[in-house]
Amino acid sequence: MKIEDFFNQQNIIDLSFFNFSNAITACYYARDNLEILKVNDNLLEFFPILGNVNNVYFPDVLEQIGLPGKQIEEFVRDINENGTVLIPEIKISIDRKERVYSLLSTRTKNDSFTYLNGVQGQFVDRTTEFNLRKERQNLLDEKIRDHEIIEEKSRQLESLAKRLAKYLSPQIYQSIFKNENGGVHKHARKNLTIFLSDIVKFTDLADTLEPERLATVINSYLSEMSLIAVECGGTIDKFIGDAVLIFFGDPESEGETEDALKCAEMAIRMLKRVGELNNHWKKLGVIDGIKVRMGISTGFCTVGNFGSDLRLDYTVLGSPVNLAARLQTMADHNSILIDEYTKDLIKS
Structure with missing residues (x-):
């Protein structure tokens, strides 16, 4: 008899997902075939159009929130071939307002509890960060050299980045904030x-x-x-x-x-x-x-x-x-x- 037979499957999944329940990111966990098993409250707050997504094919969720078909195909290919996907920038229109997210996903493997083998990921809301970058760039483009304004925008951006860093490993954090087109660091x-x-x-x-x-x-x-x-x-x-x-x-x-x-x-x-x-x-x-x-x-x-x-x-x-x-x-x-x-x- 395997060790997983002694435990309640749903309780183990809930316990494994506990750290993400109160995260500031929008998190999901899916089966190996990308069928969603669990999401936290932030996923529905980020994307109110979704409704109940349990047992829904995750690429269908990506399509529903507005990702282009080509990007969805690349996601499925990369998660199947590489086991890891990092999309640094996803622009979505919600209530006629543009919002920007990053999507990180990876396949999980657990030899003791096979039902934890699947795909986990999280959307990071970067809208405020991108707006701050845009405002700062506009100030520079218009040659407005008000030092105090630029410094304040930089402090706000740094504060936001540090807040997100508490929920992400240092190398994933660097991949998102320091290398926009880069992927996960090699071993x-x-x-x-x-x-x-x-x-x-x-x-x-x-x-x-x-x-x-x-x-x-x-x-x-x-x-x-x-x-x-x-x-x-x-x-x-x-x-x-x-x-x-x-x-x-x-x-x-x-x-x-x-x-x-x-x-x-x-x-x-x-x-x-x-x-x-x-x-x-x-x-x-x-x-x-x-x-x-x-x-x-x-x-x-x-x-x-x-x-x-x-x-x-x-x-x-x-x-x-x-x-x-x-x-x-x-x-x-x-x-x-x-x-x-x-x-x-x-x-x-």
């Missing part, structure tokens, strides 16, 4: 230092704390750890509950030795910061405080954009990631366990 083989940490007995903590207090504790923990990671030059891959996956050596590297040293420095700073914040967390109900375990390994990994359950992530794959995970589980409380290669790099 690469690189020598990286991998860091993985988690909170000891986090499940027990989650079961005992009230939801609001749990959110306060975990959000403050992840925020503090993220700040240290950024300051040390690490690339934050993802948060998996209380776990944090970070790597050094991509997109920029100062050499494997320096990458390993920076990762070790980051881990030490994180341990120190956890100790400093424990009194604060105890006041929030974490009676014994927070204890963490950390694992670090170095080796060659594949890095790039990969489709996962209802999401396209810029992430890292390879045995060093698995080794870091094993080291993390073997580490003592409030300690760091590293592999021999990383140890040799630090000593050198």
